[in-house]
Amino acid sequence: MTTSPVLTVPHHPLLLHKLSLMRDVQTGVKEFRELAAEVSLLLAYEAMRDLETEPVTLTTPLATAAFPMLSGKKLALVAILRAGLVMTDSIVRLVPAAKVGHIGMYRDPETLSPVAYYSKLPADIAERRVFLTDPMLATGGSAVAAIENLKAAGAQSIKLMSILAVPEGVKRVHDAHPDVEIVAAALDDGLNDHGYIMPGLGDAGDRIYGTK
Ligand SMILES: O=P(O)(O)OC[C@H]1O[C@H](OP(=O)(O)OP(=O)(O)O)[C@H](O)[C@@H]1O
Ligand SMILES: O=c1cc[nH]c(=O)[nH]1
Ligand SMILES: [Mg+2]
Numbered sequence: 001m002t003t004s005p006v007l008t009v010p011h012h013p014l015l016l017h018k019l020s021l022m023r024d025v026q027t028g029v030k031e032f033r034e035l036a037a038e039v040s041l042l043l044a045y046e047a048m049r050d051l052e053t054e055p056v057t058l059t060t061p062l063a064t065a066a067f068p069m070l071s072g073k074k075l076a077l078v079a080i081l082r083a084g085l086v087m088t089d090s091i092v093r094l095v096p097a098a099k100v101g102h103i104g105m106y107r108d109p110e111t112l113s114p115v116a117y118y119s120k121l122p123a124d125i126a127e128r129r130v131f132l133t134d135p136m137l138a139t140g141g142s143a144v145a146a147i148e149n150l151k152a153a154g155a156q157s158i159k160l161m162s163i164l165a166v167p168e169g170v171k172r173v174h175d176a177h178p179d180v181e182i183v184a185a186a187l188d189d190g191l192n193d194h195g196y197i198m199p200g201l202g203d204a205g206d207r208i209y210g211t212k
Contacts, residue, residue: 005174087133126154140172
């Protein structure tokens with residue numbers, strides 16, 4: 001059976017409002033970082049909608065009955081550095097038993113190709129559902145390289161969580177990895193001549209960490 005690649009854009013008012021504040025050039029580092037963390041939680045709510053549960057018998061103060069608890073594969077959150085870090089740092093509060101991996105990668109400003117400089121992943125990543133985080137899915141080069149890294153390490157179930165995506169980035173990821181579902185807060189128009197998402201929010205890493 002073949003299935004179509006999945007892109008999910010939740011269109012939730014809270015998510016869109018916070019994303020609009022992130023886009024505003026007047027928003028400073030502290031507020032941008034806080035908003036990125038909040039948007040990440042809302043994205044995780046959507047991305048983790050299909051986590052498995054099983055009934056577990058519990059006793060409330062009034063009755064004993066079966067209630068849903070998470071079951072199935074354990075989770076791994078993997079950040080593409082730097083900008084993905086703010087997302088995993090936030091989401092891990094929702095799923096504190098998740099293991100956290102890091103893939104260091106920056107995009108060469110001339111070629112727009114990803115340059116990998118670090119990788120540390122959970123040893124049992126093959127047995128975990130992986131949520132890969134990077135706020136910006138632009139050309140898609142970084143995400144495709146990170147997914148290749150994850151699959152080479154054995155990962156079998158991967159979802160990509162991005163705050164902003166553009167159609168060319170989504171297509172590049174899905175052409176290379178049709179099994180990877182993408183969850184994004186918004187799908188913007190496209191890329192400018194420097195590979196930046198338009199209208200976008202600028203350089204996510206620089207806005208999170210106050211660098212230039
Ligand atoms: O889809 P792509 O065209 O590959 O671009 C997206 C990448 O660019 C940004 O990282 P950046 O290179 O700025 O690194 P940083 O997070 O360290 O700032 C962003 O966080 C993605 O990783
Ligand atoms: O718009 C963009 C594109 C790539 N990386 C960013 O941080 N922003
Ligand atoms: Mg950057």
